[in-house]
Amino acid sequence: MxxxxxxxxxxxxxxxxxxxxxxxxxxxxxxxxxxxxxxxxxxxxxxGLSYARLELLRLLSFTRDGALPMASASARLQVHPTSVTSVVDRLEKDLLVRREAHPTDGRATLVVLTVAGRTRVEEATAALNAEVFTQPGIPQADLVQMTQILARFRQASGDFTAPVQYPDPL
Missing domain, CATH: 1.10.287 (Helix Hairpins)
Structure with a gap:
């Protein structure tokens, strides 16, 4: 039942x-x-990762130099700064990230992906892709529809605003 x-x-x-x-x-x-x-x-x-830890590592790996201000990481991951601090503490303990002073903003701290962190996030992403994301147990068309439905719900709930649509350049 x-x-x-x-x-x-x-x-x-x-x-x-x-x-x-x-x-x-x-x-x-x-x-x-x-x-x-x-x-x-x-x-x-x-x-040795949780999804929250993977999300932060993956976010850092997508940046040009593997670094972001902690406040930017919090905003992009849509989590409270305290949660980011907790995740960074654990990742730093495992030598997967390090904190650095922001070069131009004395109030900000950068979280920086280490070589070990880059290796771990690539390994974790490959494993997730192979074991979960390429075999989700949901047909592709349903995945697309489900994502669209949930995006509309999230937007209507104030989770994000629609990006501005710029015209194509002449």
Whole structure:
């Protein structure tokens, strides 16, 4: 039995039919998150990483010089600065990143990817791609549709604003 389908049936039976579809959708997304997170965690844990740690390493690896101000990392990852500090502390302890003074802003601290960090993020990304992302258990067309639906929800919830569409140059 699908417990979410049963919960929806109960919602309707108790007079909450107008909320039943949304309850089922929200519950489904939350359960799917648990399943997806578990799959990702099973790949990253042997590499000594969590998804939060991987996200920061991957973000740094995408930059030109492997460095970002801590505040920029917080904004781009959409997490509280305290969370970034905690992740950086753990990554620094494992010698995967280091902190440096910002060269032009005395108030800012850069988080810098080390050679070991670059190696680890590439290894983790290859493992995630091979074991999870190329075999997600969801058909490609559904993945695209799901991402689009969730992006609309996230945008409507204030998670991000649509980028400005500039005209093509003449």
């Amino acid at each position: 699908d417990p979410i389908a049963e919960a929806k049936r109960q919602w309707i039976a108790h007079g909450w039919a107008d909320a039943a579809d949304a309850m089922a959708a929200f519950s489904s997304v939350m359960r799917a998150h648990q399943i997806m997170y578990s799959r990702v965690d099973s790949v990253l844990k042997p590499l």
